[in-house]
Amino acid sequence: EAFLQSLKEKSAGGELRGDYSRADAQYVVEQDWDSYTEAQHALWRRLYQRQERLLPGRAARVFIDSLARLDARERIPRFDQISEILQRATGWRLVAVPGLVPDAVFFGHLAERRFPVTVWLRKPEEFDYIVEPDLFHDFFGHVPLLSNPTFADHLQAYGRGGLKAMGLDGLPYLARLYWYTIEFGLIQDSDGLRAYGAGILSSGGEIVHCLSSDKPRRIPFELERVMRTLYRIDDYQDTYFVIRSFxxxxxxxxxxxxxxxxRLAQLPPLPADTLLPGETNLPAEKSAAHQAQDRA
Ligand code: PHE
Ligand code: FE
Known part of the structure; x- marks a missing residue:
């Protein structure tokens, strides 16, 4: 399978973990919720609770509020039930997939307001770090904001834009946009500097690092600047881009x-740790909420 081959090359370990044998043409499978074990539900609960404790003062308020409404703290959620909630809020649904899917399939789902969520959960020894996106990353990181109308519309537009970019050699630029927003985006709103990117919000380490460390750059979002900027897939980001609102x-x-x-095809890409002359680098944020929490 050419698709699977290119996916394997994309995945960091060179091998894909999911079972693709039952996937349909859109790579959709049954979630088969009954096959999750009690140990997996318990691992889910531990991942969820560790991450939930880190959210106040760090995650965007809309993320925290939306997550709570999904009521997924105690057990691995049933995608059908979550889809009912999302459908009422913004018309989005979840579909179960074996893991990474080809770009065109991914864009196609987003363009139809379907978010693909990986069915398998990481192993206990991967509690803190996982190479390929799993159920916890996909669900905890990405699903809550699907109930925000503006974010929901943006993600559908992204899917349509992806299908269009495939014919224009635009994918590298679009992938960087996704990476620095949907995955690793920060937002500066009336609460202060907060995270909304799924890669941050599903990570126990990066959620602290991205706001509190003096090492990375935090630069106001500028579309073409973001699309020129290379990114790291093997460590915390060197740079975060900051939006003001969805x-x-x-x-x-x-x-x-x-x-x-x-235009961008004529320009060299920028290294991940670039700070251009005149660019603002926002200082680390130590809100009262997480100072108190870090002391406890
Ligand atoms: N406006 C983009 C285009 O013309 C589509 C897009 C929308 C891409 C939103 C990303 C996010 O291709
Ligand atoms: Fe992701």
């Missing part, structure tokens, strides 16, 4: 990217 993200990505792709 409306800003939606509006800044609405223009036709066709001429932007053509």
């Amino acid at each position: 409306e800003q993200l939606f509006e800044d990505t609405t223009p036709d990217f066709t001429p932007i792709y053509a």
Whole structure:
């Protein structure tokens, strides 16, 4: 299978973990909720509770509120039940997938307001770090914000933009946009500097690092700057880009990217740790909430 081969090359370990034998043409499978073991539900609960403790003062308030409404703390959630909640809020649904899926399939799901969630959960020894996205990352990190209308519309537009970019050699630029927003985005709102990216919010280490460490750069979001910037897949990010609102993200990505792709193809990419002359580097944020928590 050519698809699976290219997916394997994309995945860090060179091997994919999921069982693709039962997937349909859209790579959708049954969640088969009954096959999760009690040990897996218990691991889920531990992952959830560790991460939940870290959210106050660090995660965007809309993320915290949306997560609570999904009521997924005690057991691995049933995708069908979550889809009912999302459907009412924004018209999104979840679909179960074996793991990573080809770009065109991924974009196709997003364009139809379906979010693909990996069915398998990491092993206990992967509690703190996992190479390939698993159920915990996909669900805890990505699903809550699907109930925010502006974010939901943005992600659908991204899916449509992905299908379009495939014919324009735009995928590298679009992938960087996704990485620095949906996966590792920060937001500066009336509460202060907060995380909304799924890769941050599902990580016990990076959720602290991205806000509190003086090492990474935190630069106000600028579309073409982001699309030029390389990223790391093997360590905490060297740079985070900061939006002011999901409306800003939606509006800044609405223009036709066709001429932007053509322009960027003429420019060298920027290393992940670049700070350009004149760029703002926002200071680390130590809110009262997490100072108190860190002392406890
Ligand atoms: N506006 C982009 C285009 O014309 C599509 C897009 C929207 C991409 C939102 C990413 C996010 O291709
Ligand atoms: Fe992700």
